[in-house]
Amino acid sequence: MLQTRKRPLPPASLSATEVRAAKPLPRAFYARDVATVARELVGKIVVHRTGRTVLAGRIVETEAYEQTEPACHAYERRTPRVEVLYGRPGHAYVYFTYGSHWMLNVVTGPVDFAAAVLIRALEPLTGITTMRSHRGGQPVQELMRGPGKLAQAMAIDARLNGADLTRGTLTVRDAPSLSPIRVSTRIGITKAVDLPWRFFVEGPYVSRGRARLVP
DNA sequence: AAGATGATTTTCT
DNA sequence: GAAAATCATCTTT
Numbered sequence: 001m002l003q004t005r006k007r008p009l010p011p012a013s014l015s016a017t018e019v020r021a022a023k024p025l026p027r028a029f030y031a032r033d034v035a036t037v038a039r040e041l042v043g044k045i046v047v048h049r050t051g052r053t054v055l056a057g058r059i060v061e062t063e064a065y066e067q068t069e070p071a072c073h074a075y076e077r078r079t080p081r082v083e084v085l086y087g088r089p090g091h092a093y094v095y096f097t098y099g100s101h102w103m104l105n106v107v108t109g110p111v112d113f114a115a116a117v118l119i120r121a122l123e124p125l126t127g128i129t130t131m132r133s134h135r136g137g138q139p140v141q142e143l144m145r146g147p148g149k150l151a152q153a154m155a156i157d158a159r160l161n162g163a164d165l166t167r168g169t170l171t172v173r174d175a176p177s178l179s180p181i182r183v184s185t186r187i188g189i190t191k192a193v194d195l196p197w198r199f200f201v202e203g204p205y206v207s208r209g210r211a212r213l214v215p
Numbered sequence: 216a217a218g219a220t221g222a223t224t225t226t227c228t
Numbered sequence: 229g230a231a232a233a234t235c236a237t238c239t240t241t
Contacts, residue, residue, distance in 0.1 A: 095236080
């Protein structure tokens, strides 16, 4: 499974010092249209403090979901699982799927309107040794390329469902924008497959799923 | 109480 | 490119 690396990996885009200094995004950032938030989250930093270890990664891939379209968990039905999607923006929606994978989402938009951004891939920044131990010692470019992988590397599971991302042990922090931001259809869904709601920057840390690019 | 489903990953050919 | 693995949640008895 080790894939041969043709080019050396670029140096980390942000230093540990920059990660430490980054401030959490304010709730107003999340209280907007889900596709706008998904696009603007690319480049921001997810930080999970566990004991003395600070696990951090830069967002390189996101997808938007909202209750008006059938790929959303909250389409038509408000069940206990998706209740957090109807709550305040800036909180984590963490759910389990396919038998072994946790998915990290960020709730957006107004209260009582279900919408969230799925975080699909992160560039590892700090705590890489701990991340590798969570991921069976895989190389750095395999640690968080995919939503299930990043949750495993970042030690994110059901305990963080509903967590406030503007403060606490799991936060999303500000960082300079990246460009160009590419746009495509979403990955791994069977409904509303044409919406151009996946946002990413090209590079070694983006997931491999197939999607149609949108100009 | 049981069956279907899945915003994935891995491993196979 | 295809399929299995695997279990919380939801839907249907």
